[in-house]
Amino acid sequence: MGTGLSGLTAALRLSRRGLSVRVLEAGDRVGGRTLTLDVADGVITEGGGQRIGALHTRTFSLIDELGLSTFPTYTAGKTIYLRNAKRRTHTGTVPPLRP
DSSP: OOSSHHHHHHHHHHHHTTOOOOOOOSSSSSOTTOOEEEEETTEEEESSOOOOOTTOHHHHHHHHHHTOOOOOOOOSSEEEEEETTEEEEEESSSOOOOO
């Protein structure tokens, strides 16, 4: 198993049951698709594309179990994103990803 949240959670739960566990990761860090980026002094953003909503109660339970934390996502105003190495803006919660 890898060291994303699924692999780490499975390893934790197996070890709590007394089983010996070895977790392997091919990359240079643990965390899988979770990746917090420091973009400026005191400003962070999510670099791994992870989002959870209010109805994802089991995910929030897992976050509590693992001692992790979340931070708010702001959707008011314009969003800036990069596509094909060009800076673009849009309003709303999902960028227009047409070809």
